[in-house]
Amino acid sequence: MVRIPASRTVVPPLPAWSVPRPALRARLAAAAAGQLIxxxxxxxxxxxxxxxxxxxHDQEQHQQTATAWVGLDRDDADPDRFWAAVLAAVLAADVVPADDPLHGLRGRAAAGDDIADALLDGLDDLPVPLRLVLDDAHVLSHRRSGSRALARLVRHRPAGVRLVLAARSDPAVGLPRLRLSDGLCELRVRDLRFTVDEAAALAASCGVPLTGDEVAVLHRRTEGWAAGLRLAVLALRRDREEPxxxxxxxxxxxxxxxxxxxxxxxxxLTPDDRALLGDLAVCGRLPDPLAVTLSGHPDAARRLEELTHGLGMVDRVxxxxxxxxxxxxxxxxxxxxxxxxxxxxxxxxxAARWWAEHAEPAHALRHAERADDPALTADLLRRVAVPLLARGELPALRRALAGLDTPTRRDDPHLALIAALVHLADREPASAAALLRSARAAVPARPAPPAPPGPGLAALRATAELFASAAGAGPRPSAGATGVAVPDDPASAGLLHLARGTSLLATAGAGDTDAARAELRRALAAARAGGFARLEADAYAGLALTAVVDGDPRGVTGPAEAALRADRHATPVRTAGTAAVLAWADLLRGDPARAAARCAELLEESVRLAAADAYALRAVHGAAVGDLGRRGAGAAATRAAREALGDTALPAAVAAALALLEHRAALLLGNVRAAHAVTTWLVARTGETDEVRLMRAWVEAATGRWEAARTAVGPLLGRDRPPGTLRVEAHLLAAETALRGEDTARARSALDAALAAGRAHDLVRPFALAGVRARALLGERTPVAGFDARVAAVCRGAAPEAAPPLSERELVVLALLPSLLAAPAMAEELVVSVNTVKTQIRSIYAKLGVSTRRHAVTRARERGLLV
Amino acid sequence: MSGRFEIRVSGRLSDRTRAAFPGLTVEEVPAETVLSGWSRDADEVHTVLDRIQALGLELVSLLQVPEPPEG
Structure with missing residues (x-):
């Protein structure tokens, strides 16, 4: 848990010049219980x-209500820090009973959200009334996560706690709604203005007595603004002149x-003080060694301390x-x-150099930018960019890179590679590819002293090229890129391992995921060792993807949830890919409702998702919606999503997994043509794979050619290490073909094999969609618990009967149904007899389960048979 | 937000305070000062607003000016 300095949780001392404001105090005290102040x-x-x-005042009057105080700073927009700060303040108020569970939270190494739950519960049960003041709450609003954490605290205002926010601007906590429901007590700038009497009291307390007219002038000119009054009085006192x-x-x-x-x-100011303070003014926070470095005075800290006691221009934090x-x-x-x-x-x-040496790289880059020194920015970037990438501090990198001119960024191979990596992290492969070409061109043929492209540069280049190739923005990585020596520093090493793992996954099929998994585990170890949040999240996301390649939804869930946890403060745009993978796992594990909800949540947010993520979410959503009963709509949405994807790169295994979903949905609607289109798309992307062979076998089965289906699925049964999904589907299809051939013994053994593979990977969905006879046989079994019981339940349930596909001739007749042509005219058009047309129309009605021409057209449109 | 923006603060600004806004155009109008410039993203505008607050200047208005970049 984050340590919060005690100085941030004490009620600040009142300055010597402060003027009591009993009227405002009374307004605060009059706020009703439950109101937000x-x-x-x-x-x-x-x-x-x-x-x-x-x-x-309350403390001196021995009022019951104690005060917990947090002086927030920008870093508290990170929810981990925010909740830790609130907890520290509550405990520092010294009224929580010794046996209260809140004390136990302090030592807990939990993440922000867990602390938040426990803290809010604990505050609800607090036996003493407490006032919780969050000062400078506006600093939270520069990050979405900060606003969300604050809004959560406001929403769950614990019963005995009086919550008070002080801020420069309205915090995003739903103030209008609170105001309407009388849940708000507000003091604003007009309320805080000093009255003329208060202005006079302020001047007097600073030893500057003024006449009534003089006070009036001062008050009018400053409009009662406290800081203005104070500065004016300070100036008056300093000058000792005639007011x-x-x-x-x-x-x-x-x-x-x-x-x-x-x-x-x-x-x-005296010239000395002015020179000293001027030298220090570039930094808000001044650790003593920095003050010494900036001013060149070994006794800078002592002089600051003197100024702290003098005019109040300096505070000791x-x-x-x-x-x-x-x-x-x-x-x-x-x-x-x-x-x-x-x-x-x-x-x-x-200041930039000092912060760079004291582990504040983002800070350092900001100062370098203000220094208007591109050479310094470039130098710092070469040193700190990789750790910043690993931590996920991309805004600082983007800003610093934007401050360099294009030739500098492009012609220095190191900087070009960093810029390329930032673009890849932002999912902009085209920009990254251009920079990579520059980096290649800029690397000198012979290492030129004094800065030869050392092992660091080689590793960085390999990292960028591996990521780029996985994103479809570069050629297959060279042997040099995969074989480069791993650097010593954990950030570079971790990123290289992640890049290797990602690159392997882009083309991996089941059975060759071991290497990728090993690389990703190494990346994860480096991330943990160095505390690199983004690297950790990416490594977990990679491991989740590895499980997709293995057709193993059970294996997806753990790493995907860990990735989302590690990335919990990231935007939904960034985590969408992992969310899609997790939804795929939910779907395959037999929970379409959860899968649909997970996808819908992201698709409904008005954010621009990366093309590959949007496709994955929509495809899984479509399949889930289909499983929930809206097959036609689901299939249409899935197809539209695939068409919108264009030629965006997608890992081969992901393309196959999503294509299998869409293909299956098309067949369930009896739409063989749509199924063929999916197969053609997948072949173009991945070639003739076992998934493609499975699709062909499915089509044979759907059109009643059981013998052909049996032959087609045969080779898939003997594979060495097939993906879990493929193994289950192949055995289920084999079982159905065996049952159609009255070979019950072979069917049972195929079902046993399917169940064994299904159990291993928690694959429930394939059983729910299996052939009628296989499902009937499985439904007869009555296991009491566990995976087999869930399978038996879905098989007995009202499982979707696949619609019988229409023949080619029937599809031709169907295409004429929306027209107003009568049967004889249609027969004439098709050059067949009227009777033939009538027979085909009856057959179409039967297959679609309708009795009128109008319903036939509607149903055919739903199933995508008519466009 | 990105593009041209215009910020009004009350009162006139000394050369010293103008120096705190390098890269912005500073114009005086009666009783107010207009700071205008280009921003690539919302972050840059926030940086300017932070500086205005830090200097104790009174913000009157902030406008995004719909106008294509010159050149």
């Missing part, structure tokens, strides 16, 4: 001070209040770290940028 106003409006005053003169200038100036006052404050007052810092930073732009850039460059 929000204090929303711009920076410097006095939100934090007001809430701190409220908490301290009248200052106020006259201030009120006559057209500049923005903060801008004017910022200038006054800077002008009032924890021992060894200071923070400049945001407003002052921003003005100092702007001042340095204008007066000494070279120095300003240099300071950012110094």
């Amino acid at each position: 929000v204090v929303i106003a711009p920076a410097g409006s006095g939100k934090t001070v007001l809430l701190a005053e409220w908490a301290r 009248g003169a200052f106020l006259a200038r201030f009120s006559g100036d057209e500049r923005s209040v903060a801008d004017y006052l910022g200038g006054e404050i800077l002008a009032g 924890d021992p060894g770290t200071h923070r400049l007052h945001t407003l002052v810092r921003s003005h100092l930073d702007a001042d340095l940028a204008r007066r000494r732009p070279d120095r300003h850039r240099r300071q950012h460059a110094v």
Whole structure:
């Protein structure tokens, strides 16, 4: 669990200049139980001070309600950190009884969501009333996951807890709805404005007594904005001049209040302080060693400490770290940028190098960008890009790469490879392919000192080429790419293993997944060793895909769920592929409802999914919807999805698995032509595989040619290591053909073989869709529990009877049914006798299960027989 | 959001504060200052808004200007 520094969970001390605001405190106290309290106003409006005053006042009055306080920062948008921070604050409030289960959560190494459940439950049962203040809640909104975590806390407001949010902007927690249901107590900028009396009190408490007129001028000019008032008073105190003169200038100036006052404050600093603070202003958070490095003063920390006690321009956030007052810092930073732009850039460059050496690569890249130093950005990228890729910090990489000009990005092989890997991670194979060509062209024929393309570059290149080839954006990887030495650092090694595994999976058939699985396990080990979230998620997703290749839905579930867990903060666009694989497993394990729901959830989100993921989700969804009874609609959606896929690359095994679903659906509708189209598509992608042979055997069976079906399925039965799905389907078809040939003994042994394979992989669905006679035989068995019982149940259930396919002649007649032609005219058109046409029409009606021409047309359209 | 954007803050800005917005055009209109520029993504606009907040400037409006890039 994340450690939260104690400084973030204490109620902040009241500054010496603070002015008591009893009227606002009373409004807060008057909020009804169960209402959410929000204090929303711009920076410097006095939100934090007001809430701190409220908490301290109650504490001094020995009120029952204790306060738990969290000062949020941007990193808390990660739900793991968010919930850890809330828990730390609750425990720090020191009112949770010693035997309360909440204490047990602290040591738990659980993920955010598990902590959240336990924490919300624990808060519900808390025997004492508690006020929970989340200060700076707006910082959560820069990531979707942060907003979601906050919304969850608001939605489940625990009974005895008074929840208070302070933020600069409205948090996305459904405020309008709460307002309508009277669930909200709001204080906004107009409420927080200082009154004239409060402004006078503020000035007096800072030792700057003002006349009534002077206060009025100050109040009018600042509009009661707390930070403005304070800066003005600070400037007045610093200058020790006649307040009248200052106020006259201030009120006559057209500049923005903060801008004017910022200038006054800077002008009032001693040259030494101004130089020191200016040098430090490029960083918000200043660990002492960084302050020393930036300022060049060994005693920088001591001087900051002095300033902390002096004017309140510097805060100490924890021992060894200071923070400049945001407003002052921003003005100092702007001042340095204008007066000494070279120095300003240099300071950012110094900060960039310092953060790069202290394990904050994303931070470092941002400073390098502000330093406007492409050479530094390029240098940092070469050092930190691979760990950033492994962690999944793509935005930082994209930003840094965008800051380099195109020739730099393209002509430096290292950078071109990094850019290619970012494009591949973003599923933009075409852009990646172009960069890979540049990288190949840019690698010098002979290693040129002083920076020869060392083993690091070779591994990076192999990684990018393997990923690209798997994504269909490059040639088959060369032997050099697969055989390159594995680098020592865990991020590079892990990515290389992942790339090898992914590349092997792209073409693997069942029986040759061992190598891919071994590579992916190595990638997983590296991810765990280095704490690389994205690498971990990708390795698990690869292992789930390996199980698809093996036709093993049971093997999919574990790694796929682990991948989604490791990636739980990622966008749905990123996890869609794994979700589709998981839905495929649900479907094959006999749970179409769950499969359909899983796919629908993603398909309904208005996000642009990668083409391959969208196809997989729609294909599984179509099959699941079919299993739930809407066969025609499901099959039509699946076909449309496949046609929309175009020539996007797809691992061969995935193409086969999805094609089998669609082929089966077509046959269930009696639509042999649609089934043929699927087979043709799969042959074009993967060649003559066993899946293609299975499809051909299915068509023979569907058209009643049982002997031909038996012959066609025969070779599939003796395969050495077929995918689980193929083995079960082949044996089921063999059983059905045996039963049609009255060979019950052979049928039983085939069914036993199908059951054995089905048990191993938890494959239930093939039994539900098996031939009528095989199903009847299985339904006669009465196992009490386990896999065989589930199979017996689906076989006894109202399983879908495959519709009898129409003959070619019948399809020709069917095509004329939507027209208004009467039977004699149709006979004339087809050059046959009227009787023949009438016989065929009757046969069509029978096969479609209808009694009128209109219903025949409707039903045929549903089944995709008529378009 | 990407494309051209226009942000209005109240009051005039000193040269010092203008220096905090390199790459943006700064224009003065009565009682307000207009900062305008190009953004590749929402992140860039957020960075500008963060800086405005940090400097204590009062945001009046934020507009996306529908206009194709020049050149």
